Amino acid sequence: MKYDSTEQSRHPHIIKSSRRSEAPFLLSVGWGFLNIQTFLQIFFGFPVQSCSTMAALGTRGTVKEAPGFNPEQDTENLRKAMKGAGTDEAAIISILPHRTIAQRQQIKEAYKRAIGKELVDELKSELTGNFEKVVIGLLMQAPFYDAYELRNAIKGAGTDEACLIEILASRSSSEIKALTAAYSKEYGRNLEDDICGDTSGMFKRVLVSLLTAGRDESTTVDEALAKQDAKEIYEAGEARWGTDEVKFLTVLCVRNRNHLLKVFQEYQQISGRDIEDSIKREMSGCLEDVFLAIVRCIKSKPGFFAERLHKSMKGLGTTDSILIRVMVSRSEIDMEDIKNEFLKTYGKTLYSFIKGDTSGDYRKILLELCGPEK
Template sequence: MAALGHRGTIREFSGFNPQEDAAKLRKAMKGLGTDEDAIIEVLARRTIAQRQQIKLDYKTAFGRDLISDLKSEISGNFEQVVIGLMMTPVMYDVHELKKSIKGAGTDEGCLIEILASRDNEEIQQIIATYRKEFGKSLEDDICGDTSHMFQRVLVSLATGNRDEGNLVDDEQAEKDAKTLYEAGEKQWGTDEVAFLTILCTRNPTHLRRVFEEYKVISKKDIESSIKGEMSGSLENALLAVVKNMKNQPAYFAERLYKSMKGAGTDDNTLIRVMITRCEVDMLDIKQEFQRMYGKSLYSFIKGDCSGDYKKVLLQLCGGE
C-alpha cells in the first residue's frame, strides 16, 4: 500500500555515477582495514535502483561480487542494514519472511508486519519470489510454523487477493459493522471467522467506514474490541490489519517506537522498517512519530543506537 507521490527520505542522488561509486566502494574495502564511512556515504544515499546499478558496475569493473565483499568486511547490525539496502524490496521481504520462520521460534511480528502492510501486487511478487528462492511455497512454510486462527489470518493475507477498489457500500458497511459487533462484543465468546472475513477481504476505504459504523453501534472503537476479544498473535495480527487500513504511517511509527523503547532494542524490526519505508513514506512516518510520541524519530535513533549502524539509520531517517 505505497503512499501516493514520493514521501520517502531517500531520493535519486543527483550526479549519480555508478562507476565512480563502485570504485569508491572497492577502495573502501581494499587492503588492511575498512573505510566504513565511505561505504555509508555511498550506499545510504542512493536509491534501490541506483544501488542495483552500482552492484552491476562493481562486478563489471572488478570481477567481484559486491555483496560478498561487503559481507567479508563488515559484521553485526551494520552488515545487516547494509546488505538489506543492497536487496530489491521484494527480495528483502522474502528473506525477512524466511528468517522469521526458520530456526527455533517464530518472529510473528515480522510475519504480521509484512503481510498486513503490502498491497496485492507486492504480495503476489513475494509469493512467486519466495518459491523461486526457497523451492517451497510461503503458505506451506506459514502453515508449518503457525497454528489455529492466527495461521488462517496469515494465509488469508498471503493470498494477495484483497479488494483494492475505493467503493464504499453504505448498506454493506453497516451490515459488516453489525456482524463484527455480534461476533464479539454482543455475545459470550468470539466468532473469529467473522473478523477474519471482513478485515482481510474488504477494501481500505470501505473498512474505514465500517470502523466508523462500528463505533456508533458498540460505543467502542474496533481496536478496543479486538483487544478485549482476542489475545496473543491473533490479536496482534488483526490489530495490524486495522491500523494499516486506518493510518499506515502511524502503524509503522508505532513499530519503530516499540522497537526502541524500554530495555534493549529490537534491531531486526528497527532495521527492517527503516529499510522498507525510506523510499516509500518515511516523511509521513516521521510526522506521525512526532505527533504520537512528542519526540522526533531522529532523536530516538540517535539515543538508542550506536556505531556505524546508527549512522546508516540516521541517513535513512533524513535528518530531524
C-alpha cells in the same frame, strides 16, 4: 469472551553473514533491476506500468534518486573503501543510503563489470554486526528483502510471529504476490506451506487469507454493506458469548481501505467502542496482534510503522531486527510520514530516538536513512 490463542515461542531472527550461501538468487545481479511491477509481469503476466510510474517505490521516502548518478564512480569509491587493511565505513555510508534501490542495482552491476566480484560478497567480508545487516538489506530488492525476512522468521526453532504480522498486514496485494513469488524462487519452497507448518488455529487462517492477496484494492464504498459489515462484526463479538473470528477475518482481510474506514465508523456508532478496543476485549495473543495490525495499517500505515519503531527502541535494549527492517523497507516509500507520526504520537523525533539508542556506524547509516531532524 476472549479467544484463547496459544502463542508459540519467539526469538529474534536476523540476517547473519554465515547464511550467505542461502541467498544467491536474492542478491544476484541478474534480478537487480526488477521492481514489483516487472516482477509480477514475469511471474503472473500482469501488465507493466509506464517507466515514470515505476521509477520509485513511493513519493514520501527520505531516499530519493541521486542527481548526477554515476555507478562507475560509486564503484570506484566503494572499491577504495574496501581496499587494503581496514574499511572506510564513512565512504560506504556516503553512498548506499543516498541511492535508490534501482540505483544500487546499477552499482552492483558496475562493480561486477569493473572488479569481477560481487559487491555483496565483498561487503560481507569487510563488515560485521548490525551495520552489515543494514548495508546488505539496502542492496536487496523489496520483494526479496521481505522474503528473506519471512524466511528468517520461520526457519529454525520457534517463530517470529511479530515479523510475519508486520509484513503480511502492511503489504499491498501486489507486494504480497511479489514477495510470495520471490520466496518460491529463492528457497524452492511454498510460503503458505511454510507458514501453515509454523502456525496454527485462527491465527494461521488469517495469515493464509492475507497471503492470498485477495483484498479489494478499489476505492469504492458500499455504505449499505459497510453498515452490514459493522453490524455482523458486532454480533460476532461484543453482542454474543464467545467470538466468531471468521467474520472478523472475512471483513478485515477482504474489504478495501475506504470501505473499512467506513465500517470502523459504523462500528463505533453501533457498539460505542473503537474496533481496536473490541479486538482487545474479544481476542488475545497472536490473533489479537494480527487483527490490530490490520486495523492500524488501514487507519494509518505510517502510524503503524511509527509504533513499530517506538516499540523497537523503548525501554532497556533495542530490538534491532525490527528497527533495521522498518528503516530499510520504508526509507524509499513513506519514511517522511512515519517521522511525522512518530513526533505527533511520542513527542520526540525519530531521529533523536535512533541517535540515543544506537551507536557507531550502525547509528550513522540509520540516521542517513531517517533523514534530517525536523
